[in-house]
Each structure stands twice: as structure tokens, then as C-alpha cells.
Amino acid sequence: MRGFVMAKKDTYLALLRRGIDEKTAQILSDGGIKVGDLKTLDVETLINNYGLKKEIATSVLDSVKSGPRSSAKQRYLADVLSDSGDKKKVDKIEEQRFRREQKDLHAELLEKKEQLRIAKVEQFREKKLVMNRLGKTVELIVKLENTFDEEGKDEQRTKLRDQLETRGLEAARDHELLDLSGTPQDIVDFRRKIAPVLCMHACPDCGEEMDPRGGNVLDDMSDFMLICWDCENEFRAPMAQFVEDKLENGERIQIDPKKGPRLKVYQPPKKSDSLSVDDLIKRDLESTGASVAELEAAVEASKLSGGLMSIEDWIDQTIAAKGYIQAQEHREEFILATGAGATKFNKWMKKAGLYFNKQTGRWTRWEDR
Incomplete structure (x- = not known):
């Protein structure tokens, strides 16, 4: 059993x-x-x-x-x-719903990706601002520590110590935000003690290292010369020596005065050859066979009877009086005197061969520009 x-x-x-x-x-x-x-x-x-x-x-x-x-x-x-081994047919409505959900999900993923990119950019920008602020704080701490070491009065040293404490807290805050290794004091020590040593020059004869700030030859300020206080040998920095050799050998750019300019030189605008109103009247009267006196009288009569000046005369008269023509100042006078349209002001100035100054906004003769 x-x-x-x-x-x-x-x-x-x-x-x-x-x-x-x-x-x-x-x-x-x-x-x-x-x-x-x-x-x-x-x-x-x-x-x-x-x-x-x-x-x-x-x-x-x-x-x-x-x-x-x-x-x-x-x-x-x-x-x-399962009812049978055959594959079930997918409903069209369900298929469309699935595709719509898939499209919405894809759009949501793209939106999340864009938000992530923007967040990374903002994070980088914030870190950059913090890093710049930390750099300025470190430079200020370096100056304060240098001043603190050189100061002999106790009162001033107390004030400098308080400032160092405040700046140290600011540097520690930024240092922690950036998640850097070490401490801000390590950066300050490197800036004060190691970086100046890396920038020292060595004498080519005896090899003695020297600070360029205290090794300049002050007698001749036209040349950047250094002096070694051990062997009293004067020498130049490698870069200064390279520049001096270039200047002495004459390997500089030579300018050919006969060579034309590389860029295209634009000619000043020519005065328009279009006839003024007076010229048109004179031409019409000459075709009739009238004398010169009759022509002048007819021209003067046309000015008096019409009451409008020609554009050329108005331009000559205004430039003779003011020395320039400006749209804000003379547009209304131009319209009343010549009867031209308000929108044709710049066109007539350009047609008369005037030069436009973009800085002052004034039209002048080409020779008076």
C-alpha cells in the first residue's frame, strides 16, 4: 500500500x-x-x-x-x-490605438531626451559659473596671503585674517559644489608656491634660476633683457631672442608701393545726367527759336507761376546753406518746395549723386564727405 x-x-x-x-x-x-x-x-x-x-x-x-x-x-x-491553432486577427481599431500609443510614447521619449539635454547644458553652465567664481576667489586669497605675509602691523594682520576666513568659506562652498578632490587651500598653495617657480628663467651660463620680475635690466627699457645676479651675465628669453633675430636679419614683410590694392576700389557715384525742369523748359523754348533773353524770362516766369523749385536747385540751395541734407530735418521742406513724394526722398538724393553717411544719417557731396 x-x-x-x-x-x-x-x-x-x-x-x-x-x-x-x-x-x-x-x-x-x-x-x-x-x-x-x-x-x-x-x-x-x-x-x-x-x-x-x-x-x-x-x-x-x-x-x-x-x-x-x-x-x-x-x-x-x-x-x-486557445480556441484554435490559427493566429488571431488583429482588430484595425486596436491596431490604430496601438500605433497611436506607440507614437505618443515616442514623442514623450523625445521630449524627455530634450529635457535631459537641456538639464545637462544648464548643469554645465552652472558649473562653469561656479568654477569662474572659485578662480576669482582663489586669486583674491593668493593676494591676501601675500599681503598677510608682508604685513607687520598686528591690526592689519587681524583684518586680513578675517578676510581670509570669509574668502576661505566661499572657496570651500564652491569647491564642494564642483565636487573636486583635495581642498581649496591646495589650489592656493599651488598658485602661490609652485606656479611662480615654473615660470622662472634659468641663466644659460651658470644655470641659476631667477624670477623675471627681479631680473630685468632697467637701464635699457627698449629691450627685454635679463641679468643673472650670480655671474652678472645679461641674456634674453628664448622668445625675445627669436624676435630679435627676426628683426636683425630683416626677414619681415616687404611692402611694394607700386602694387595695387588687393580689394576692389569702388569709384565715387557720378552725377546723374537727367535733365532738370529748367533744362527741359529751355530745350522746349530753343526748339521754338526764341532768343536768350526770352528764354531766361520764360524760365523765371515758369518758376514764379508754378511756385515749386526744381530738385537740383533745392539740393544746391540746401547744401550751400547747411552743408548737408538729412531726412529727419529736411524731408518736409523738400516735399513743400519741390512737390515730390515723401517716399522718394532718398531716391532723389541718390540720383543727384550725393553720398550718404550711415553714422550721421546725412547726405553730402562726395568731395565734402
């Missing part, structure tokens, strides 16, 4: 490992059948002898024949629950 119970339990567990549900496995194990015997049975036998449905019986046989696997239960349930 005990062996039968153990065999029944083993069959039950073996069926579970093959993905068969607990109820079906319990029915088959209670029937006394073994897993090996299930492989020899068919669907009708399981239906008639054990009361299983056709779909369940088919899935049981497939699961037993395929052997135990991790996804056997999912496969068994899929075979039982």
Missing part, C-alpha cells in the same frame, strides 16, 4: 513538472496510470477512461511526449485555453 502511494505521488509530481494542471494530474495519478503508460495511450482512451475533455487530453499527451521543461506549464495552458 505504501509503495502504491509513493508511485501515485511520483506520477503526480512528474505530471506537474510537465506543466499539467493540478486537477488533471490528480485525476490521472488517482487512476493508477504512470507517465510511461500515458505515452502509449491515445486521446479517445483518456476521454473515455478518465473523463477528460478533448482539448485537455490532447495537451496532456503533447506535454508527456515533449518531456519536462521550464515553460511546459505555459505551453499546456496556451494549448488548453
Whole structure:
């Protein structure tokens, strides 16, 4: 009896490992059948002898024949629950909804990506501002420490110590915001003690290092010469020596006075050849065969009767009086005197051969510019 119970339990567990549900496995194990015997049975036998449905019986046989696997239960349930083996048709409405959701998700991802990019840019800008502020604070601390070392009065040293404490707190705050290694005092020490040493010159004869601030030859300020106080040898810095050699050898740019300019030279605008109103009247009167006196009288009469000046005369008269013509100042007078349109002011000035100065906004003769 005990062996039968153990065999029944083993069959039950073996069926579970093959993905068969607990109820079906319990029915088959209670029937006394073994897993090996299930492989020899068919669907009708399981239906008639054990009361299983056709779909369940088919899935049981497939699961037993395929052997135990991790996804056997999912496969068994899929075979039982599916109506048929054919692929389901996707509804068009569902497909459109899915595509719309996919498009919205893609747009949301792009928006998140843009927000992330903007956030990175803002973070970089903030770090840059903090770094610039830290650099200025470090330079100020360097100056304060140099002054503190040179100061002999206790009162001034106390004030400098307070300023150093305040600037030190500011530098520590910015240093922590940038998440830098070390301390702000390390930067100050490098700036005060190491950086000046790196900028020192060495004497080419004895090799003695010297600070260029205290080694300049002040007798001749026209040349950048250094002097070594140990061997009293005067020498130039390598860059200064290179420049001096270039100047002495004459390897400089030569300018040919006969060579023309590289850029195109624009000629001044020519005066327009269009006839004025007076010239037109004179031409018409000459065609009639009138004398000079009659022509002049007719021209003067035309001016008096018409009441308007020619544009050329108005320009000559205004430039003779003012020396220039400006739109804001003379536009209204130009319209009343000549009868021309307000929008044609610049056109007539350009047609008369005047030069326009963009800085002052005035029209003048080309020779008076």
C-alpha cells in the first residue's frame, strides 16, 4: 500500500513538472496510470477512461511526449485555453490605438531626451559659473596671503585674517559644489608656491634660476633683457631672442608701393545726367527759336507761376546753406518746395549723386564727405 502511494505521488509530481494542471494530474495519478503508460495511450482512451475533455487530453499527451521543461506549464495552458491553432486577427481599431500609443510614447521619449539635454547644458553652465567664481576667489586669497605675509602691523594682520576666513568659506562652498578632490587651500598653495617657480628663467651660463620680475635690466627699457645676479651675465628669453633675430636679419614683410590694392576700389557715384525742369523748359523754348533773353524770362516766369523749385536747385540751395541734407530735418521742406513724394526722398538724393553717411544719417557731396 505504501509503495502504491509513493508511485501515485511520483506520477503526480512528474505530471506537474510537465506543466499539467493540478486537477488533471490528480485525476490521472488517482487512476493508477504512470507517465510511461500515458505515452502509449491515445486521446479517445483518456476521454473515455478518465473523463477528460478533448482539448485537455490532447495537451496532456503533447506535454508527456515533449518531456519536462521550464515553460511546459505555459505551453499546456496556451494549448488548453486557445480556441484554435490559427493566429488571431488583429482588430484595425486596436491596431490604430496601438500605433497611436506607440507614437505618443515616442514623442514623450523625445521630449524627455530634450529635457535631459537641456538639464545637462544648464548643469554645465552652472558649473562653469561656479568654477569662474572659485578662480576669482582663489586669486583674491593668493593676494591676501601675500599681503598677510608682508604685513607687520598686528591690526592689519587681524583684518586680513578675517578676510581670509570669509574668502576661505566661499572657496570651500564652491569647491564642494564642483565636487573636486583635495581642498581649496591646495589650489592656493599651488598658485602661490609652485606656479611662480615654473615660470622662472634659468641663466644659460651658470644655470641659476631667477624670477623675471627681479631680473630685468632697467637701464635699457627698449629691450627685454635679463641679468643673472650670480655671474652678472645679461641674456634674453628664448622668445625675445627669436624676435630679435627676426628683426636683425630683416626677414619681415616687404611692402611694394607700386602694387595695387588687393580689394576692389569702388569709384565715387557720378552725377546723374537727367535733365532738370529748367533744362527741359529751355530745350522746349530753343526748339521754338526764341532768343536768350526770352528764354531766361520764360524760365523765371515758369518758376514764379508754378511756385515749386526744381530738385537740383533745392539740393544746391540746401547744401550751400547747411552743408548737408538729412531726412529727419529736411524731408518736409523738400516735399513743400519741390512737390515730390515723401517716399522718394532718398531716391532723389541718390540720383543727384550725393553720398550718404550711415553714422550721421546725412547726405553730402562726395568731395565734402
